[in-house]
Amino acid sequence: xxxxxxxxxxxxxxxxxxxxxxxxxxxxxxxxxxxxxxxxxxxxxxxxxxxxxxxxxxxxxxxxxxxxxxxxxxxxxxxxxxxxxxxxxxxxxxxxxxxxxxxxxxxxxxxxxxxxxxxxxxxxxxxxxxxxxxxxxxxxxxxxxxxxxxxxxxxxxxxxxxxxxxxxxxxxxxxxxxxxxxxxxxxxxxxxxxxxxxxxxxxxxxxxxxxxxxxxxxxxxxxxxxxxxxxxxxxxxxxxxxxxxxxxxxxxxxxxxxxxxxxxxxxxxxxxxxxxxxxxxxxxxxxxxx
Amino acid sequence: xxxxxxxxxxxxxxxxxxxxxxxxxxxxxxxxxxxxxxxxxxxxxxxxxxxxxxxxxxxxxxxxxxxxxxxxxxxxxxxxxxxxxxxxxxxxxxxxxxxxxxxxxxxxxxxxxxxxxxxxxxxxxxxxxxxxxxxxxxxxxxxxxxxxxxxxxxxxxxxxxxxxxxxxxxxxxxxxxxxxxxxxxxxxxxxxxxxxxxxxxxxxxxxxxxxxxxxxxxxxxxxxxxxxxxxxxxxxxxxxxxxxxxxxxxxxxxxxxxxxxxxxxxxxxxxxxxxxxxxxxxxxxxxxxxxxxxxxxxxxxxxxxxxxxxxxxxxxxxxxxxxxxxxxxxxxxxxxxx
Numbered sequence: 001x002x003x004x005x006x007x008x009x010x011x012x013x014x015x016x017x018x019x020x021x022x023x024x025x026x027x028x029x030x031x032x033x034x035x036x037x038x039x040x041x042x043x044x045x046x047x048x049x050x051x052x053x054x055x056x057x058x059x060x061x062x063x064x065x066x067x068x069x070x071x072x073x074x075x076x077x078x079x080x081x082x083x084x085x086x087x088x089x090x091x092x093x094x095x096x097x098x099x100x101x102x103x104x105x106x107x108x109x110x111x112x113x114x115x116x117x118x119x120x121x122x123x124x125x126x127x128x129x130x131x132x133x134x135x136x137x138x139x140x141x142x143x144x145x146x147x148x149x150x151x152x153x154x155x156x157x158x159x160x161x162x163x164x165x166x167x168x169x170x171x172x173x174x175x176x177x178x179x180x181x182x183x184x185x186x187x188x189x190x191x192x193x194x195x196x197x198x199x200x201x202x203x204x205x206x207x208x209x210x211x212x213x214x215x216x217x218x219x220x221x222x223x224x225x226x227x228x229x230x231x232x233x234x235x236x237x238x239x240x241x242x243x244x245x246x247x248x249x250x251x252x253x254x255x256x257x258x259x260x261x262x263x264x265x266x267x268x269x270x271x272x273x274x275x276x277x278x279x280x281x282x283x284x285x286x287x288x289x290x
Numbered sequence: 291x292x293x294x295x296x297x298x299x300x301x302x303x304x305x306x307x308x309x310x311x312x313x314x315x316x317x318x319x320x321x322x323x324x325x326x327x328x329x330x331x332x333x334x335x336x337x338x339x340x341x342x343x344x345x346x347x348x349x350x351x352x353x354x355x356x357x358x359x360x361x362x363x364x365x366x367x368x369x370x371x372x373x374x375x376x377x378x379x380x381x382x383x384x385x386x387x388x389x390x391x392x393x394x395x396x397x398x399x400x401x402x403x404x405x406x407x408x409x410x411x412x413x414x415x416x417x418x419x420x421x422x423x424x425x426x427x428x429x430x431x432x433x434x435x436x437x438x439x440x441x442x443x444x445x446x447x448x449x450x451x452x453x454x455x456x457x458x459x460x461x462x463x464x465x466x467x468x469x470x471x472x473x474x475x476x477x478x479x480x481x482x483x484x485x486x487x488x489x490x491x492x493x494x495x496x497x498x499x500x501x502x503x504x505x506x507x508x509x510x511x512x513x514x515x516x517x518x519x520x521x522x523x524x525x526x527x528x529x530x531x532x533x534x535x536x537x538x539x540x541x542x543x544x545x546x547x548x549x550x551x552x553x554x555x556x557x558x559x560x561x562x563x564x565x566x567x568x569x570x571x572x573x574x575x576x577x578x579x580x581x582x583x584x585x586x587x588x589x590x591x592x593x594x595x596x597x598x599x600x601x602x603x604x605x606x607x608x609x610x611x612x613x614x615x616x617x618x619x620x621x622x623x624x625x626x627x628x
Binding site: 179180181183184185186187188189190191194198199202203 | 358361362363383384385386387390391393395398399400401402403404412413416459462466
C-alpha cells in the first residue's frame with residue numbers, strides 16, 4: 001500500500017502547479033487548525049472587541065496596541081484573526097459535510113446502479129426530485145426547521161449535496177456495471193459485496209473526486225449564503241462567508257478590506273482545492289499514466 | 291469418456307423493458323411491438339470430459355448467450371444446464387468456480403484498476419483454493435503457464451498488449467483450476483499474428499492437461515478455420531438453434547445441413563486465385579421476429595413447403611452426426627400430417 005502511495009506521489013509531482021496548489025491547501029489547513037495560537041486576537045471574545053477599533057484600515061495600530069495587518073471589520077475585530085477563525089469554521093463545516101455527503105451519496109448511487117430494480121429506480125427518482133430543487137432552497141428550509149448551529153448547518157449541507165454524489169456515482173457505476181470485467185468477476189463467482197467494493201467502487205471514484213472538490217467549494221459558498229441570510233451561524237462567530245457579507249455594505253465607501261481579504265482567502269482556498277482535485281483525477285486514472 | 295456438461299432443452303428469452311411512451315401507445319390501442327428476444331431455443335448438447343466442442347454461427351445466433359448460460363452468467367428461461375449433474379446456477383446464483391469463461395475483448399474483461407497479479411489471485415483466494423500467503427506462488431506459476439513473465443504481476447492491464455491481456459484473462463480462469471472453460475471468441479479481437487500465439491497457447495494447455503484432469507472446453511467462434519483447428523466436435527447454430535452437430539472431420543468433409551454447407555462455401559480460401567465467394571443469400575432475420583417453420587428456410591436453396599411451417603428437429607443422419615433439416619428426415623415437399 002505504501003508503494004501505491006509513493007507511486008501516486010511520483011505521478012502527482014509531474015504538475016508543478018498542482019504541487020504548489022497542494023502546498024497552498026496544506027498551508028491553509030495548517031493556518032485554520034492553528035488559528036487559536038497564531039491569531040493576534042480571539043474574534044469570538046465579545047468582551048475583547050472595542051467599537052472604537054471598527055473599520056480601521058490595514059496596517060493601523062488599534063487599542064490593543066498591535067498592528068491590524070488586514071484592518072478591522074465594523075465590529076472592531078482584527079480581520080486577520082477573523083479570517084483565520086472563519087477559515088477554520090468554513091473548512092470544518094464544508095469538509096465534514098462534503099465527506100458525509102460523499103459516503104452517503106456514493107452508497108446510494110452505487111447500490112442503485114448495482115442492484116437496480118425497483119430499489120434503484122425509487123432511489124434515483126428521489127435523487128432526481130431533489131436535484132430539481134435548488135440546493136440553497138432545500139438548505140434554507142432545513143436550517144429554518146432545525147435551527148441555527150454548526151451541526152444543523154452540516155445536516156442541511158449534507159441533505160442538499162448528497163444527491164450530486166448519488167447522481168454522479170450512479171452514472172459512473174451504471175456505465176461500469178455493464179462492462180465485461182464486472183461480468184467476469186460475477187461469473188468467477190465473487191460475492192456481490194466484493195464485486196461492489198473491489199471492482200465497481202474503485203472504477204467509480206475518479207469522477208467523484210472531482211465532484212468532492214466542486215462540492216466542498218459549493219458547501220463553503222452555501223454556508224456563506226445561509227449566514228448572509230441570517231440562517232447560518234450566529235454573527236458572533238463569523239465564518240468566511242459571513243465576513244464577506246458583513247463587509248459588503250462598506251465596499252463602495254472605500255473600506256474595501258472588510259470584504260476583499262476574506263474574499264481573496266475564499267478564492268485562493270477554492271482554487272487550490274480544485275487544482276489538487278484535478279491532479280488527483282489524473283493520478284487515480286491509470287490510463288493517464290505514461 | 292464421461293459426461294461433464296449436459297445442456298437439456300435450454301432456452302433463453304430476453305424481455306425488453308417497455309418504454310413509457312410505448313406503454314401509453316399500447317394503451318391507446320396501437321399494436322404492441324414484440325417484447326421478447328428469443329436468443330436460444332431448445333438447445334441440447336453434451337460435452338464429455340477432455341473434449342473441445344466448437345460452437346459456430348453468425349453474429350446474433352445465440353452462441354454467446356448459450357456460452358453465458360454454461361458459464362453461469364445467465365439462467366436459462368427454460369430447460370437446464372447441468373455441470374457434473376448439478377445445475378450451474380442453483381437458485382439463480384453460481385457458487386462453484388469449476389466453470390470459467392474467457393471473454394472476447396481482453397480490453398474490457400480485465401478490471402482497469404487492478405494489478406494483473408491481484409486479478410489472477412482474487413478468485414482463488416476468495417474461494418479458499420490458496421491462502422493469501424500462498425497466492426503469490428500461484429500467480430507466478432499461472433502467469434508462467436500462459437507464457438507471461440511473473441514479474442509483470444504488478445502492472446495494470448493498460449500496460450499490456452491485446453495478446454498479453456488475453457493471456458492474463460486465461461491465467462485468471464486457469465488459476466481457479468476449472469474443469470470446463472467457456473471461450474467466447476477468445477481470439478476474435480486480436481491481430482492475426484497474435485491469434486496464432488493465443489491459439490497455440492490454448493493447444494499447449496490442452497495437451498498439458500490431457501494427461502491429468504483434462505481441459506474441457508466450449509469454444510465459441512464465428513471463424514470456421516479456427517474452430518477446425520481446436521475442436522473435437524462442432525455445433526453449428528442458426529438463430530438460437532443448433533442446426534448441425536458433428537465430429538469436426540465429418541462436419542468439414544460432409545456437412546449435412548444446407549446452412550453448414552453455405553457457411554463452408556463462404557469461407558475465402560487461399561489457392562483459389564481470384565475465386566468467387568459464395569455468400570449466403572439474404573440476411574439473418576431478426577430474432578425478435580423469427581420466420582416460422584425452419585428458421586433457415588428464407589435463405590435455403592432447398593426449402594420446400596414443409597420447411598415454411600414445420601421446424602425440423604435435430605436428429606441423427608450418420609454415426610455421431612446430427613442435423614436439423616427436413617432433407618434428411620422425410621423430405622421438404624409435403625407438410626407432415628399429424
